[in-house]
Amino acid sequence: MAKTVSVKKVAVKECCPVVSRILAAAEKLFSKHGFAAVSMSAIAKEAGTSKANIYHHFRAKDDLHQAALRFAAESIKSLLENVEESGGTVSRKLELFAQAHIEGMHSHPDMSRLILRELLTDSRKRGREIAESGFARNFSALTTLVRKGQKNGELRKDLDPAAVTALVLAANIFFFQNNDVLRHYREVTFADDPEGYVKTVSEILLNGIRPR
Amino acid sequence: MAKTVSVKKVAVKECCPVVSRILAAAEKLFSKHGFAAVSMSAIAKEAGTSKANIYHHFRAKDDLHQAALRFAAESIKSLLENVEESGGTVSRKLELFAQAHIEGMHSHPDMSRLILRELLTDSRKRGREIAESGFARNFSALTTLVRKGQKNGELRKDLDPAAVTALVLAANIFFFQNNDVLRHYREVTFADDPEGYVKTVSEILLNGIRPR
């Protein structure tokens, strides 16, 4: 009866159809409106079940949020795995990573938004570490790749690899988060063309905006 | 008695001390926890007044949120005004803008977070346009600057000016939003040094990460 906050299910993935429906509903609503703005009734309605049934499968609202977050984070495998084995220059790998990263966010917008939202929420919050873990995986993999490029002379050695990594991720996350806003600026033509955006950004990062 | 949703005060700035205290409290709490997660009682407590008194000055919770947002957005003057008259190359001006931009966010974190939070919230929402307006001002001023640099040959002409602008803003906003997360990555050394971060980023953007 103690107020334990441990997570009920370890492998929560697909024990039964209603659970994954609940998780999908939670993911969708939490990512769109935020944790506090979504009621359990709303989630139940979206999942096509009853509120009590959610409490049959999850201990509390916070547990459900954690589970949805964990489920989303699990699905983010290291994007560099496929890229690494593709052969080619580090520059090329960087662009491929960026391409895969932005495409991944685009095809799983709810998951991505859920994680990003948690990332920039108040620290100290439970679940923050889950969001961070997925983020950290990509960050450190990218940094390693940059270091390799510096070692073999393909990239400048006088730059902080973490700063390069931050720039690549920043460009992608910015595009994903602010797409709706950017879309109706007349200066912006790339809002519906993530691939073109990544190409331009890669070109800028690799060769700079000053003429060579 | 009609359910009008117009804003009560046009110049809401400092009609009386308690109003600005309420606005400051709203700005702080909304930016930290989000609209739905903050109760009027909490704002009243933070502002050192009563909930009823807030409703004496603002029609509804949403009105208060709007007012706080408007107040924050008003204070964002075009950061390029001072930069423009500084003379110097376009490259230098770009770096100065970035420096001023990140410093502005750093010294008014609540305002910045409030606006950024609103920016990435569900479209259709009232108040989104307020957040967009401040964003748009900086975006289009920066784009103009980039165009000027392209015209006088200082910057490459084959790059989309909006993409360059997006990259500059992305780098800064990413740094500001994710600072707490980045801080405890061992690869990251620039978390407490925004000036150094901007310098590195500017160098990358101007000259690229490939050796010349």
Place this chain on the structure above:
DNA sequence: TGCCCGACCAACCGGCCGGTCAGCAGCCAT
């Protein structure tokens, strides 16, 4: 002095919140 008006507040309202619980339909083993 008397009065008026805006700033302010304690107490309250209906309603929705997260969370609980007794019990029901179906199904399998006995």
Place this chain on the structure above:
DNA sequence: ATGGCTGCTGACCGGCCGGTTGGTCGGGCA
């Protein structure tokens, strides 16, 4: 048939929510 087990539900709870109300207080003004 029957008793228990599982997956699930409608009805309900106390509490907090956004918002209202009736009224106090104090300074300008006649």
